[in-house]
Amino acid sequence: MGHRLVRCWNLPEATLEGECCLNGGSSASRHIPKKTLCVSVSASLLLVFLALGLIGHLGLPQQHSQSSQPVKFTSTDPFGVLLLNQSAAVDQQNGLVTFSVTAGANQTSTVLFDIKHGLICYRPVHQESCFLLTMETSDYENVQSVLQASVNKQSQFQLSVNETQRHTEFLGVRAASQADVSTLEEPLKLLCRDSPIYWTERVEGPGKQRLVYFCIDICFPNNICVSMCFYYLPE
Structure with a gap:
């Protein structure tokens, strides 16, 4: 069994x-x-x-x-006086370069390059508004030099006064051209929270009858400095 x-x-x-x-x-x-x-x-x-x-x-x-690499830019005159004091935070993953431009009595303006969406956003000091501009070829070329510096782990640039190319661009602002915030990406919303955002366009000089309200100087590692000057266009 x-x-x-x-x-x-x-x-x-x-x-x-x-x-x-x-x-x-x-x-x-x-x-x-x-x-x-x-x-x-x-x-x-x-x-x-x-x-x-x-x-x-x-x-x-x-x-x-x-994701956020700092790059600092400085420039001095022949007598050692500091002419430029700005820095950029580079976010390679999201295609963002954020400039902090200090001028005068420690007054800092912010300029954000959103490379993925082809936009530049300006937030000037002592201004209650932000200003948008569509990137052009020269803007991509200039900001690419900052991205390359971040890739190469270069964190500091001393720009030479004699070798730096400088030019001025005028941006016209129309009061009726307020941007729809809901269509903008999150970095732009964060930069300009609680502030109206206006579209700008590159234009000729304002002429004698118009006044330039403010300018922001931005320098890049390729020895190019651009002075962006804003004024309001007639309605």
Whole structure:
């Protein structure tokens, strides 16, 4: 007569441990402590979560530092007087270059190049408005020099006064050309939050009957400095 394989479980009400036994064998040798097994699994899972948390804690700052690389620009005259004090934060992943231009008594204006969407956004100091401009070929070429400097890990540029090319561009602003903020990307919204945004266009000089309200000077690693001067066009 053959042996029959019998499986049985003994689950006392007062304990989480059970017994598994085979017919004809010792139940003590087949004993499986479920409580010990649960504690072991829980400890393993806890170690896994701690390891993932540590990796995330170490990895996120590294990713952030790679996505935003600072580049600083300075220039002095022959007597050592500081003529230019500006910096750029380069976000390679999102195609953003943000200039902080300091002039006068530590008054800083911000210029954002959104390369992916072909837009330049100006936020001048002491102005309650932002101004948008569509990028042209020269803008892409100039800002590309900043991106290349970031790739090459160049964090500081000392621009020579004698070698730097300088020119002025005039931007006309129409009061009725307010941009629809809902159509703009998040970086532009953050820069100009709670402020109206107006479209501008490159135009000829304002002429004697119009006044230039403000200018922002931006310099690039390719030794080109551009003075962007704004004035309001007649309605």
